Amino acid sequence: MLDPEILRDEILNGHIHYLRNVSIDNVIFGYHRKELKVLLQRPQGLSKWTVSGGYIKRTETIEEAASRIAMERTGLKELYLKQFKAFGNPVRTNDVSIPLKLTGELSNYKIDKGNWMLDYFVTLGFYTLTEFDLVRPCGEFYTEECQWWDIHNLPSLMFDHKLIIEEALKALRLHIYHYPIGYELLPSKFTLPEITSLYETILGKKLDDRNFSKKLLATGIIMKLNERKYIGPHRSPFLYVFDKINYEEALKNGMVLAI
Amino acid sequence: MLDPEILRDEILNGHIHYLRNVSIDNVIFGYHRKELKVLLQRPQGLSKWTVSGGYIKRTETIEEAASRIAMERTGLKELYLKQFKAFGNPVRTNDVSIPLKLTGELSNYKIDKGNWMLDYFVTLGFYTLTEFDLVRPCGEFYTEECQWWDIHNLPSLMFDHKLIIEEALKALRLHIYHYPIGYELLPSKFTLPEITSLYETILGKKLDDRNFSKKLLATGIIMKLNERKYIGPHRSPFLYVFDKINYEEALKNGMVLAI
Numbered sequence: 303m304l305d306p307e308i309l310r311d312e313i314l315n316g317h318i319h320y321l322r323n324v325s326i327d328n329v330i331f332g333y334h335r336k337e338l339k340v341l342l343q344r345p346q347g348l349s350k351w352t353v354s355g356g357y358i359k360r361t362e363t364i365e366e367a368a369s370r371i372a373m374e375r376t377g378l379k380e381l382y383l384k385q386f387k388a389f390g391n392p393v394r395t396n397d398v399s400i401p402l403k404l405t406g407e408l409s410n411y412k413i414d415k416g417n418w419m420l421d422y423f424v425t426l427g428f429y430t431l432t433e434f435d436l437v438r439p440c441g442e443f444y445t446e447e448c449q450w451w452d453i454h455n456l457p458s459l460m461f462d463h464k465l466i467i468e469e470a471l472k473a474l475r476l477h478i479y480h481y482p483i484g485y486e487l488l489p490s491k492f493t494l495p496e497i498t499s500l501y502e503t504i505l506g507k508k509l510d511d512r513n514f515s516k517k518l519l520a521t522g523i524i525m526k527l528n529e530r531k532y533i534g535p536h537r538s539p540f541l542y543v544f545d546k547i548n549y550e551e552a553l554k555n556g557m558v559l560a561i
Numbered sequence: 562m563l564d565p566e567i568l569r570d571e572i573l574n575g576h577i578h579y580l581r582n583v584s585i586d587n588v589i590f591g592y593h594r595k596e597l598k599v600l601l602q603r604p605q606g607l608s609k610w611t612v613s614g615g616y617i618k619r620t621e622t623i624e625e626a627a628s629r630i631a632m633e634r635t636g637l638k639e640l641y642l643k644q645f646k647a648f649g650n651p652v653r654t655n656d657v658s659i660p661l662k663l664t665g666e667l668s669n670y671k672i673d674k675g676n677w678m679l680d681y682f683v684t685l686g687f688y689t690l691t692e693f694d695l696v697r698p699c700g701e702f703y704t705e706e707c708q709w710w711d712i713h714n715l716p717s718l719m720f721d722h723k724l725i726i727e728e729a730l731k732a733l734r735l736h737i738y739h740y741p742i743g744y745e746l747l748p749s750k751f752t753l754p755e756i757t758s759l760y761e762t763i764l765g766k767k768l769d770d771r772n773f774s775k776k777l778l779a780t781g782i783i784m785k786l787n788e789r790k791y792i793g794p795h796r797s798p799f800l801y802v803f804d805k806i807n808y809e810e811a812l813k814n815g816m817v818l819a820i
Contacts, residue, residue, distance in 0.1 A: 390685075424685070
């Protein structure tokens with residue numbers, strides 16, 4: 303539920319608590335059994351959808367702000383978080399009419415020309431990848447609806463948020479060659495078909511199994527165990543784990559997956 | 562030469578012309594015959610060096626601001642420009658003592674606590690790659706010295722600028738697998754050894770010539786000509802050009818160079 307007093311304070315005094323002219327948009331991707339979705343919100347009193355955005359408190363780092371925003375929307379902490387691009391031009395938020403009149407129970411509110419919220423904002427794009435089954439989509443106080451959408455079937459989006467989602471997906475699909483993205487979504491011991499599926503879902507294409515496995519092993523981030531997973535009488539693939547040291551190094555400095 | 566009146570106006574009124582709390586730092590890399598350098602400035606009246614930074618005008622996109630900043634320092638337009646990361650935390654610029662007293666001909670000036678310039682700034686990191694022989698390093702009005710430095714031998718740097726350079730270099734070395742970075746530094750017809758050298762310099766390592774050439778050709782961005790470059794009686798390697806369509810596509814949407 304939205305507390306009108308909090309909204310009033312945000313509209314009038316937000317620029318005291320938050321940085322001006324710079325915000326965060328965190329594209330929250332959800333993965334589950336070969337599906338990739340994106341979590342979107344519809345703000346109270348508005349008709350279009352947005353990615354999970356927010357302002358940066360003066361006491362926060364930008365990464366802390368992005369984590370907090372993800373936590374407010376998913377209920378989950380310490381999700382994988384990656385910056386991908388900043389978006390900034392004088393007209394990126396020009397699709398709202400000014401003064402911005404809110405509707406429904408907020409119909410007493412409007413945001414006037416000159417208000418800090420309607421100023422030129424550079425927004426810092428982050429993305430987060432999480433298991434969508436674990437998430438209880440919840441809005442923060444501005445939000446009227448919050449739900450997962452298929453990445454190929456998005457609703458009408460505010461501002462430049464369609465572009466932001468497209469660029470996030472493009473970045474995710476390049477970053478996966480260099481960072482162990484989404485690996486926390488796998489069980490601690492996993493099979494090659496399981497990790498291959500993760501890559502196929504994110505890249506949105508079929509991979510050559512044998513070649514992919516060979517190249518992934520060549521990075522040194524996964525190690526074969528002398529242990530098998532029993533699936534059926536003639537199906538018991540070897541299990542793999544992450545090599546902790548190479549994994550941490552890849553998270554920090556990147557690797558090259560030459561698939 | 563620095564005009565004290567302009568400086569005075571920037572200190573007092575800059576927040577009217579520029580966005581608040583968000584700036585740009587553009588790491589200008591120079592390439593020339595297997596060498597990679599970075600262009601740094603020492604601001605007037607200060608002792609440490611900085612990358613090429615500046616503020617964003619309210620009428621500019623962030624890319625226009627980054628290009629303008631590169632132009633002010635190099636004299637060159639339309640350089641290759643790429644965003645890599647934003648840096649933002651409440652203490653990143655805390656290594657200056659406040660009030661900030663300027664020295665030399667600016668000794669009448671100081672920047673007081675509470676001035677917009679000393680506020681929390683999120684800085685957007687871009688990098689630019691250019692032929693360093695073409696550049697006439699020039700300062701804008703704040704700058705006392707401006708010169709190329711070897712990336713392995715940097716001077717004492719202000720704020721978090723050492724980290725910004727390290728992250729720019731790390732990003733450049735990953736991006737080169739996905740974008741045709743630095744290709745405008747090659748002649749329009751070039752040999753495989755020439756393009757291999759460009760990659761080796763940027764990556765800071767020796768590549769396997771034959772394997773690299775094969776993988777680069779597999780991306781489709783270069784094409785072999787039925788034409789050779791005469792170097793000597795037994796040395797006349799084939800010439801190559803860029804495939805315009807695949808090149809533009811790679812610039813826009815990225816490619817995967819699986820070396």
